[in-house]
Amino acid sequence: MVLALSEGAARLVHVDAEGPAVDITPRDLPTSASDHAKKASLGDRAPKGRVQGYEGRKMRVRQYARAVDQHLRIALTGRDVPLVPAATEPTDSLFRSVNSYPDLLDVSLAGNPEHLGLDELAAYAGQLSDLRTLFDKRMSEGRALADIADIARAATFGIVGTLFVDIETAIPGTLAADDRAVEFGSDAEGLDVLDEIARRVLLTDGRVLAVRGPEVPGGGAAAAILRYQM
Numbered sequence: 001m002v003l004a005l006s007e008g009a010a011r012l013v014h015v016d017a018e019g020p021a022v023d024i025t026p027r028d029l030p031t032s033a034s035d036h037a038k039k040a041s042l043g044d045r046a047p048k049g050r051v052q053g054y055e056g057r058k059m060r061v062r063q064y065a066r067a068v069d070q071h072l073r074i075a076l077t078g079r080d081v082p083l084v085p086a087a088t089e090p091t092d093s094l095f096r097s098v099n100s101y102p103d104l105l106d107v108s109l110a111g112n113p114e115h116l117g118l119d120e121l122a123a124y125a126g127q128l129s130d131l132r133t134l135f136d137k138r139m140s141e142g143r144a145l146a147d148i149a150d151i152a153r154a155a156t157f158g159i160v161g162t163l164f165v166d167i168e169t170a171i172p173g174t175l176a177a178d179d180r181a182v183e184f185g186s187d188a189e190g191l192d193v194l195d196e197i198a199r200r201v202l203l204t205d206g207r208v209l210a211v212r213g214p215e216v217p218g219g220g221a222a223a224a225i226l227r228y229q230m
Contacts, residue, residue: 004113146218158204
């Protein structure tokens with residue numbers, strides 16, 4: 001699923017890699033931030049003639065995002081599918097701050113979604129397919145990994161360009177702060193090796209794709225495309 005969200009519009013699009021994208025926007029989904037605020041525009045002046053400013057606008061967008069989240073919670077109940085936002089800042093961050101859908105992906109589609117058609121919104125599925133193909137190619141070149149310990153070491157050194165992570169899997173364990181050591185085991189209560197790997201990849205400007213198990217290349221809980229060979 002793709003949520004195309006901006007101050008001026010909200011759409012829910014069903015994306016299937018084997019078929020065309022379909023707009024399944026719920027009828028009662030808020031149409032825009034200004035409509036939700038019952039204003040002609042978010043730039044309306046306050047009663048005393050003073051512009052409400054950036055903080056006031058951000059508050060209205062957050063309220064709108066919360067309303068969108070509430071309606072999506074009903075629309076997506078029982079679907080158990082990943083949801084990827086197509087939004088620009090600050091709308092993307094504001095929606096994430098109020099989101100309650102458990103399968104919201106960490107990655108967002110770039111660009112103003114008001115200017116994107118269904119086929120362009122569906123491009124995410126194609127991008128994911130292309131990245132899986134690239135993973136196979138890089139694996140044959142020695143520039144991809146599927147072993148968790150190897151991926152952890154690569155993430156520590158900052159050479160992971162793209163990381164695939166299974167959102168349905170947690171691997172208890174710890175990763176040393178300043179070296180390559182990985183320790184797996186149930187003793188690390190509340191600690192997840194995959195979360196720490198993802199954090200290190202993001203800190204080194206890598207891309208993290210939170211996907212479901214079958215979408216992780218290599219058949220494991222994580223896979224990585226490297227910037228260069230280790």
